[in-house]
Amino acid sequence: MNDNFDIGIIGGGPAGYTYALHSSAQGKSVVLFEKDQIGGVCLNKGCIPTKSILHSSEIYKQTLNGEKFGVTAQNVTLDYSKVIERKNKTVETLRKGIELALKNAKVTVINAEAHIKNKNTIECNDGIYNCSKIVCATGSSPKVIKGLEFDHKFLLSSDDILKLEKLPQSILIVGSGAIGVEWARIFNNFDVETTVVELADHLLPLADAEVSKRLERIFKTEKIKFYTRTCVKAINNKKVTLSNGEVIEPEIVLVGVGRTPNITDKIDGVTYIGDVSGEIQLAHYAIKQAIEDIDGIKFERNLTPSVVYGTPEIAWIGKREQDLEPDTYKKSLVLLSAIGKAHCDGQTDGFIKILSQNGNIVGAHIVSNEASALIQQITIAIQNGISVYKLKEVCFPHPTYSEGVFDALFKLS
Numbered sequence: 001m002n003d004n005f006d007i008g009i010i011g012g013g014p015a016g017y018t019y020a021l022h023s024s025a026q027g028k029s030v031v032l033f034e035k036d037q038i039g040g041v042c043l044n045k046g047c048i049p050t051k052s053i054l055h056s057s058e059i060y061k062q063t064l065n066g067e068k069f070g071v072t073a074q075n076v077t078l079d080y081s082k083v084i085e086r087k088n089k090t091v092e093t094l095r096k097g098i099e100l101a102l103k104n105a106k107v108t109v110i111n112a113e114a115h116i117k118n119k120n121t122i123e124c125n126d127g128i129y130n131c132s133k134i135v136c137a138t139g140s141s142p143k144v145i146k147g148l149e150f151d152h153k154f155l156l157s158s159d160d161i162l163k164l165e166k167l168p169q170s171i172l173i174v175g176s177g178a179i180g181v182e183w184a185r186i187f188n189n190f191d192v193e194t195t196v197v198e199l200a201d202h203l204l205p206l207a208d209a210e211v212s213k214r215l216e217r218i219f220k221t222e223k224i225k226f227y228t229r230t231c232v233k234a235i236n237n238k239k240v241t242l243s244n245g246e247v248i249e250p251e252i253v254l255v256g257v258g259r260t261p262n263i264t265d266k267i268d269g270v271t272y273i274g275d276v277s278g279e280i281q282l283a284h285y286a287i288k289q290a291i292e293d294i295d296g297i298k299f300e301r302n303l304t305p306s307v308v309y310g311t312p313e314i315a316w317i318g319k320r321e322q323d324l325e326p327d328t329y330k331k332s333l334v335l336l337s338a339i340g341k342a343h344c345d346g347q348t349d350g351f352i353k354i355l356s357q358n359g360n361i362v363g364a365h366i367v368s369n370e371a372s373a374l375i376q377q378i379t380i381a382i383q384n385g386i387s388v389y390k391l392k393e394v395c396f397p398h399p400t401y402s403e404g405v406f407d408a409l410f411k412l413s
């Protein structure tokens with residue numbers, strides 16, 4: 001078989017399906033190859049399943065701890081199989097939505113592994129597909145590190161952890177990036193004895209240092225055990241020896257130390273987007289890369305918001321305090337304990353911190369409920385050069401967490 005298309009895309013994750021939908025909207029003929037499931041890691045093994053399970057875990061915890069809100073529940077039980085059932089349903093609903101969108105857009109979807117032969121040819125099964133342009137959006141896979149190779153029984157990847165049929169008694173999580181922190185919160189909410197090991201000086205090493213320290217405080221309050229500047233030294237018979245001499249015996253270990261792009265060699269003339277591009281490994285970054293290439297709508301790579309989910313959420317944008325030279329910036333920090341809505345919700349541990357230079361915001365770091373939404377307001381302001389003064393003219397509703405942003409603006413001058 002020999003077929004011709006304007007665009008050939010390998011990989012049906014956020015990068016690939018966005019590219020397919022946007023190029024089809026421009027009247028281009030598109031073929032999309034996906035060897036596993038449409039939606040990629042994000043929908044099937046990453047963003048969506050983790051947030052669905054996280055939500056269940058938060059409901060469980062809130063139900064157990066409702067007393068201070070005047071709600072006492074008895075005989076609270078947890079059926080993990082139902083948690084997973086709901087997660088599967090959520091994923092399936094969303095996947096069907098994308099599949100339908102691709103169908104309506106008349107994208108030819110081929111459910112098989114494909115390979116790029118040259119910059120205009122894709123091979124799949126016995127077919128040859130000639131494409132004016134080829135986009136490689138093959139994503140990434142869990143990083144394997146020496147000594148902690150996945151055996152998929154005791155040493156698990158972020159893919160394996162989703163396949164658990166029941167909760168363990170205890171877990172060791174190696175790595176405290178977003179994946180490690182979110183899973184630590186999930187397991188802890190479900191009353192699983194949770195320990196986190198991080199090689200860097202602080203948890204969430206890519207965050208602003210003050211955010212990392214606050215997260216450590218929150219972990220202590222939540223009784224999530226963690227060790228920083230520590231790594232796994234040896235594993236013998238499920239006994240894990242850490243570099244600080246501590247020996248622990250978790251039921252399972254989640255190794256969440258990053259992801260490796262699914263690529264061998266880049267081919268000239270082929271466009272690489274999403275996790276495979278080797279840039280920032282986030283779904284919204286992948287989507288923006290696709291839109292930039294096909295629609296020509298530029299985006300500022302250094303203004304990609306980061307969000308870590310759980311209670312409270314953590315989000316940041318722009319420069320971290322440790323990136324700025326002393327005395328070159330202004331800083332304001334509003335504690336959540338000063339915000340009415342935080343008291344109403346019983347969630348006062350956190351802050352909204354804004355950094356500015358020459359009257360413009362250059363960074364924001366938020367540990368708060370709704371941080372994921374708040375960071376978006378600030379991203380719009382930074383990207384559009386809306387000054388601190390102009391933002392002060394904006395009316396913020398009451399009672400909301402956004403008032404913390406408003407208060408922080410006034411503390412800047």
Ligand SMILES: Cc1cc2nc3c(=O)[nH]c(=O)nc-3n(C[C@H](O)[C@H](O)[C@H](O)COP(=O)(O)OP(=O)(O)OC[C@H]3O[C@@H](n4cnc5c(N)ncnc54)[C@H](O)[C@@H]3O)c2cc1C
Nearest residue numbers: 011013014015035040041042046114139274275281282283
């Ligand atoms: C546990 C976890 C939680 C996450 N949470 C978040 C989050 O909250 N927010 C966020 O922004 N990001 C999150 N991410 C990251 C996010 O999932 C990725 O950045 C995103 O999926 C990248 O999209 P992509 O399209 O580049 O690749 P992918 O989503 O990995 O999709 C690539 C697709 O290509 C297919 N493929 C690969 N090779 C071939 C081939 N040869 N032929 C055919 N098909 C092929 C794969 O099967 C896959 O479906 C999370 C990741 C994980 C693991």
